[in-house]
Amino acid sequence: MRLLAGLTAAALSGLAVAASQSTADVYILSANQQSSSETPSIPKEVARHILLQRASRQPYGSDLRDIPSSIDTETAVSHMARFGTGPEPLFTQSDRVNIPQLVVILEGVTPQQSHELKDALTQSGHHAAFRVADAPSAVANKNLMTLFQQLGAASIQQCDLVHAINPFDDECWTGISSTVKYDLQKSSSAHSALLASLPQINKLVAASDLELTLLVLPESTRSSKVNSWSTLAGSPANNRRRDFGERVITDSTVVRLAPSTPTRSANVNIQKKAIPACFLSLDACKEATNDCSGHGNCVNKFGTGNVTASDARVCFTCRCMATIVHRGDEPGTRGKKTVHWGGNKCQKKDVSVPFWLITGFTITIVGAVTFAIGLLFSVGQEQLPGVIGAGVSRGAAK
Structure with a gap:
């Protein structure tokens, strides 16, 4: 009996360890970060919508038809409103819209590296925003990076992490939103570079010069059988919200949108942040x-x-x-x-001088013409003098 109980406990602990190793943590570093006592577990479909909101610079409408039945729509929308960037205001200018967004995906993270990264982020005051319990494989991550580019985010895969986290580096950043993916099994220096760059990241985040979304994927997710961040094919119970008469955006079939990559020139300078009124030097x-x-x-x-x-x-x-x-x-x-x-x-x-010249000339001409017409009209309405009227009357009598 004791042997059976021990085997059961070992099996349950093994399942718990395996589940924890396949769970991906997502950190959102921003100036207005809200601390929470608990870290929610979010399905990969909802996490995909949040990542797309933070990475895309083109209008992105969240299509909730691929949300699984394990979570209700109201809860999914609440998670996207809390962790996403939210829609841009229609009639007001929001400073948050101009904050550079960076999405970093770390693949092949070992338990030791994940523990060191979590401790370093916790000491800096950053906790995991949410977890993805069913993180997909490396193939899905590759398709997700392609989707980021098709929605307007710039890929800075050629830059190392030290330059990638600097939004003022014109050699890496070509827009207001960038994405990058590192495989720690192939580039082990990215982990140490991220830990060493945390003070600089904290300064940029505190000054609202950067918002960083960090997706930490364990090594166990590389060979996952789930090859997509959006599961649209399956049983009707898992896709009850799907309307087969319409097309849903997926990782593999995406509406082709031209990426908004601005051109570089001497006279064009991308304004990532408002220019201050005064400089100290x-x-x-x-x-x-x-x-x-x-x-x-x-x-x-x-x-x-x-x-x-x-x-x-x-x-x-x-x-x-x-x-x-x-x-x-x-x-x-x-x-x-x-x-x-x-x-x-x-x-x-500065077109103010030509504008006021044209405006002043137009007002002067209109005023002169109006005065002349009014003067002629007033002269025509005046009665003839009495002497002229008497002479005309006497001639008519003769």
């Missing part, structure tokens, strides 16, 4: 504004003085200057014109 002003877009100079608006003194007021901003464009090189044109610039980086053409 001349070099910081030049670097953040691309030397005022080449249309001005960074100056201290409080004047030149002892900027090293403790009571000195320093505020470096862009002073825009006019540029002269020679039109003689264009066919059929000659002469030159002066272009005025404005904006916090001198990146916008």
Whole structure:
């Protein structure tokens, strides 16, 4: 009897260990992170929607028809609203929309590496946001990365982790959202680099310069029999919400959307964050504004003085200057014109002078024409003098 009880306990513990090894932890590092006493376990379909919301820069509508019957729709929507980015406001500008988003997928994580990463994140004040109990295989992760790119997220697979976590690195980042996947069995240095980069990540997250979503996949999930993050084929009970008359977005069959990869040029600078009103140094002003877009100079608006003194007021901003464009090189044109610039980086053409000239001229002409018509109308309505009227009456009597 004792032997049977021991075998049962060993079997149950083995199943518990196997289940824990196939569970993937998801960490969401953001400035407005909400601490919770418990970590919910979310199906992979709901986790897929959350990851797509955080990685995609194009409008993504969550299709809940692939949600399994093990979770109700209200709970699934609650998880997506809590852990996802949420829809963009229609009539107001949200600062959260402009925060760079980075999704990092770690494959082949050993139990020791997972324990070290969890301890380091916990000491930094970051706990697992949720867990994925049925994490799929490496094939599903590859298809998920492809889906990220098709929804507008840039893949920075060529960058190492130290450069990938820096949203101001123009060699890696080409947009506001990026994704990257590392296999720790092939690139073991990514784990140590992530642990060493946690202080820098915490500074970027605290300053709202970055929001990082970290998906930690154990080694046991590599050979999982589940090869998709969205199970659409199966029994009617698991797909009761599916309408067979419509097509559902999956990892393998995706609506082909052109990725929004901005082009690089000297005059185009991707604005990941709002430019501050003042810079504390001349070099910081030049670097953040691309030397005022080449249309001005960074100056201290409080004047030149002892900027090293403790009571000195320093505020470096862009002073825009006019540029002269020679039109003689264009066919059929000659002469030159002066272009005025404005904006916090001198990146916008100042059209206020031509606008007020055209507006003032139009108002003046309309006012003059209206005054002339009114003057003629008033003259025509006046009665003739009495002397002229008497002369006309006497001539008519004769």
